[in-house]
Amino acid sequence: MQNDQRLQEGIAAHQSGDLEAAQDIYLEILNKNPEDPDGLHFLGLLHFDAGRAESAIELIQRSLEINESNTSALNNLGNILKLTGEPRLALATYVRAVEHDSRHKEAWKNINLLLRSSGDFDEILAIMSEIVRLEPENPDAWNTYGLAKMLTGKAEEAAEAFDKSLQFDLPTSPNAVWRARILAAQGRNDLAQKHLERIVEAKPEDKAARYHLAAVRGDKLDHAPEDYVASHFDSFSESFDEVLEKLGYRAPELVAEDVVRLAEQRATPFHDVVDLGCGTGLCGPLIRDHCTNLTGVDLSTGMMQKAAALNAYDFLVEGELVSFLSYELPTRFDLAVCVDTLCYIGNLQPFMKALAQALKPGGRLVASVEHLEDSHAQGFRVDSSGRYAHMPDYIRKCAENASLIYAQDRKEVLRRELGKDVHGLIFQVMLPEQS
The missing domain is CATH 3.40.50.150 (Vaccinia Virus protein VP39)
Structure with a gap:
């Protein structure tokens, strides 16, 4: 209990920007137990924040050798590998995270972002096929499976997967509108309209959903609404x-x-x-x-x-x-x-x-x-x-x-x-x- 409390104090110092205090606490924990996986994990994150990416990767990998199912450590290691120019290793690391926790939202999000720039989909498709077989109501797995199918040119199978992901997901899911748009782009306006109507019913204030529903229905629109355009571009200005x-x-x-x-x-x-x-x-x-x-x-x-x-x-x-x-x-x-x-x-x-x-x-x-x-x-x-x-x-x-x-x-x-x-x-x- 005392060790957990000290770790939380170190994390709080780390998050507030006091890297020196955080380092002292992490080292204190590791002095008591050099094999403490959490101590190694968070010290690795601190090293990365301090500009020492190589030692950060080494520390988090040591942490995972001790506790290979720590999905937070896997996701963080993937983030570091991506930022240091190793997208393929990062993708493999995120996949390890969802193999341990098939509902890890951040890892799924990161997989989808990296998948667009990957040229090797065989391993991803094999893993996704197994996950959707074992968990046929997992929307994140169906979403990623659909993305991989889409990127390999299998439009019909991709549409089926996106449809399933939307069936099993909440209509308020962050990328629900995007998936409905992809269905429409693949010629499945019927499915796109069904899901967009569901999203608008759940989130009537969603500007993007309302606009794309009108576009899919073929409503006569002279221009995109200003509030939609502003919020749409604000939302992904960083990327x-x-x-x-x-x-x-x-x-x-x-x-x-x-x-x-x-x-x-x-x-x-x-x-x-x-x-x-x-x-x-x-x-x-x-x-x-x-x-x-x-x-x-x-x-x-x-x-x-x-x-x-x-x-x-x-x-x-x-x-x-x-x-x-x-x-x-x-x-x-x-x-x-x-x-x-x-x-x-x-x-x-x-x-x-x-x-x-x-x-x-x-x-x-x-x-x-x-x-x-x-x-x-x-x-x-x-x-x-x-x-x-x-x-x-x-x-x-x-x-x-x-x-x-x-x-x-x-x-x-x-x-x-x-x-x-x-x-x-x-x-x-x-x-x-x-x-």
Whole structure:
């Protein structure tokens, strides 16, 4: 009892940032018993916090040799291995944790995050098959099994697994909406709608669930709700860049290529430039050298905090694009860029009209959108992911209705998602020079 009390005192000191006091207590425990697994585990965590990753791994591994079923130690060791550039070892360590405790939420979450970047799914599928056989009502196991099936191209089996995971999970589960979206993306709108209706019933305040339910039902939506977009991007602002990197996301570079070509035709940089929907600032640094003043605009506070850390922007403004462009702005812009932000706006007419007010004569917009090739569509369509795709002729019509010139476009692959290329357009519109 006394040993447990001292350990808790050490953990409390550790959590408060008093590493010296925590170390003294952990060493005191280990002096009494050098084989104390908890002492070794928490001393290892302290070493990692102090920047000594190698000794941290060694200490936690020693702890696990003594108590191999300590799932907290396994999960923490996996975290350290991931952060030190050993994702495959980390994945194997998380799997060991769920083999000992099939309901370990954090370990399942970490497995799913790492699984997306793993190329070897055979072992994972074998383990998941056994877990779902032994525990057929384990939602976490079905979720991971579905993810592994999806990443190996087995869409039908993946959909069945995601459906089971949602059947056995609470509708308030953190990634329930994501799983329903995946079902829709795999063509199972019936199942997606059933689960989204259940989620909305349990959590009527859930903006994402309400929006994606409307998208799956095919409701007519001119744009994604502002509160949904803001909360959606706030929720994963920390992991946004990492996620997009794994998707092979190219839109910022493709837009920047057009900006560089335009800049090469000028004697001086663009004086006033705005990055509409700047997010974490992926495009800003790529065009910074061609701008005198660069302003970033975004709905998400979390995203803009990341953008501010880049020191690429002269000004950052929190706000919605059309509202911002419609303000009495202190200046009009020589150039606007808009990277994949219009995929949350279906009806582009209000945007184009506001843009025309905000550009200087001769000013241009360079933007990316997802490309809609369905000849039966009415210019734009929201898909089950909640993103809009647009037809080039529709973009041209909206631009011309706002007295803008549709200058050019080109088709490109913007990223990979669910094993498929996502096709898009990089297009330009301009405000005519005054005569």
